[in-house]
Amino acid sequence: MSTGSKWSELGARTMAANWHKQLDWLDNVIQTSSRKQAVSITKAIQTTQKPPGSDRLHLDTGGNTKNLTSSSLEDRVVKYATIRQQTVGRIMVLGERLREVGAFDRFGAAGEVRITAAGAFWQAFQGTRDWPACHTSPALLLFNGFLPNVLPQWAHIPGQAAIQRRIVEVFAHCILMPQPVNRIDQALDERFGQEALIGSMEMVRDGASAREATWEYQRKMLQIYDPLANLSPAELVRVLGRLEKPDAAGLKAFLASADTPQAEEEALIAQIDDPNREIIRTYEAINKIEVSMPDMRIYDERVTSEMGMTGGWSSASGASGEGQSSGSGGESGAS
Numbered sequence: 001m002s003t004g005s006k007w008s009e010l011g012a013r014t015m016a017a018n019w020h021k022q023l024d025w026l027d028n029v030i031q032t033s034s035r036k037q038a039v040s041i042t043k044a045i046q047t048t049q050k051p052p053g054s055d056r057l058h059l060d061t062g063g064n065t066k067n068l069t070s071s072s073l074e075d076r077v078v079k080y081a082t083i084r085q086q087t088v089g090r091i092m093v094l095g096e097r098l099r100e101v102g103a104f105d106r107f108g109a110a111g112e113v114r115i116t117a118a119g120a121f122w123q124a125f126q127g128t129r130d131w132p133a134c135h136t137s138p139a140l141l142l143f144n145g146f147l148p149n150v151l152p153q154w155a156h157i158p159g160q161a162a163i164q165r166r167i168v169e170v171f172a173h174c175i176l177m178p179q180p181v182n183r184i185d186q187a188l189d190e191r192f193g194q195e196a197l198i199g200s201m202e203m204v205r206d207g208a209s210a211r212e213a214t215w216e217y218q219r220k221m222l223q224i225y226d227p228l229a230n231l232s233p234a235e236l237v238r239v240l241g242r243l244e245k246p247d248a249a250g251l252k253a254f255l256a257s258a259d260t261p262q263a264e265e266e267a268l269i270a271q272i273d274d275p276n277r278e279i280i281r282t283y284e285a286i287n288k289i290e291v292s293m294p295d296m297r298i299y300d301e302r303v304t305s306e307m308g309m310t311g312g313w314s315s316a317s318g319a320s321g322e323g324q325s326s327g328s329g330g331e332s333g334a335s
Contacts, residue, residue, distance in 0.1 A: 044122055044172075045164040048150045050142070056123045059172055068175050077279055080134070080175055081286040087136040088197065088217050089291040090170050092210035093300045094148075094163070095201050097307060103155040104205050107144070115201050116142045117194040122172035132182045133174035138193030140171050141201055162306040184279050187240035188224070196220040210296065218287045225284035229277055236276065 044057055068083070070076035104110040117139035127133035141148050149167045152160040177185075199220065200213040208216075228236060 041165050041168055042161075044168050045149050045161065048146050048153075050118055050121045050140075050147055056120055058123050058126050059168070073178065074282075076177070077181060077282050078286065080136075080177055080181070081283050082292075083175065084136045084138070085214075085218065085286060085291045086295050087170060087173060088138070088200070089210065089214040089296045090299050091137060091141070091197070092200060092204055092213045092217075093296060093303060094151075094167060094170065095204040095213075096210040097300070097303050097309065098151045098155055098163075099204060099207075101155040101157050101307065101309070103151040106154040110205050113143050113205060114145075115198050115205065116145070117198055118142055120171075121147065122168050124169075124172045124174045127174070127176055130179050131176045132179060134177040134182050134185055135171075136173045136175060137171050138189045138197045141197065157307055159306055159308060163303065166303060166306070180275060181279055184240065184276055188280075188283075191240070192221065192224045210300070211291075211293075214291050214296075218291070222284060222287050225280055225287065229280045229284060240276070 041059055044059055047057070068076065068079060070079060098104075099110070104113045107113060119140065120135050120137075121140055123133060123135070125133050143151060148171065149164040151167070152163045157163065196217050200217040203213040203216060204210065228239065231239065
């Protein structure tokens with residue numbers, strides 16, 4: 001990835017100076033505040049439907065919010081993009097294994113299980129205004145309107161609680177990211193990511209492997225990233241709509257120097273465009289690389305062990321070869 005001036009500008013607006021010291025401080029604050037209002041995962045898995053208009057459930061994960069190390073903002077975005085890719089792969093692994101034990105046969109044909117998406121419900125911890133806890137899953141999948149932790153119940157498998165815990169954890173998984181990244185994620189996920197995730201899980205429901213479905217998700221998102229990154233500044237703002245806005249002082253300075261309303265608008269757009277474009281380009285580059293096969297294999301082995309299943313990743317998913325690794329050194333933060 002390049003280390004251009006726009007990364008420097010965005011880093012300066014977050015906290016590029018004293019990067020590690022301030023991240024450690026954030027972790028300590030969040031650990032304290034999150035645990036005061038957290039619920040246990042045991043309680044979380046007892047909820048099978050998302051109440052309308054409900055607040056998010058913050059989970060008591062033992063106070064461990066420090067789930068990503070990074071040397072700079074650019075490094076953090078690269079690792080974060082890689083982990084989002086891994087999370088999609090893990091969701092597909094869970095779907096494939098639950099399909100094999102009959103979770104999608106609950107209502108007859110597998111196609112009778114309708115897959116939709118909703119906004120987040122479970123959240124590993126709560127961030128701050130400037131550094132929100134960003135979900136690594138593009139959406140929360142629902143199955144005939146039920147939360148995904150109902151699937152082990154439908155399959156009547158032994159050890160349901162262990163798999164339900166994995167389901168809650170994967171959809172709750174978060175990483176502290178700067179507000180500009182969170183805004184872009186919200187826009188991309190709401191407009192494109194949810195639909196792509198639904199499509200990939202429908203593939204798994206209908207017989208595809210986790211690897212095939214994950215790669216299809218990446219392919220669909222690649223079809224989005226490149227056109228977005230090539231839009232004009234004004235078009236990018238109109239399409240995404242949740243991009244970072246300048247602070248009041250910066251906006252006032254721009255308006256004071258503008259001669260016409262159109263010049264004001266273009267000056268505003270120019271200020272907020274480039275850092276967003278850099279983040280989108282990073283997502284595009286990471287999605288061109290297949291998700292780490294070792295990560296998916298290890299996760300699959302843990303899932304099959306907890307479900308008491310026989311057979312392995314290579315026989316079930318057709319993934320005997322190793323996928324390409326991005327080499328970013330990302331940390332999943334979830335075992």
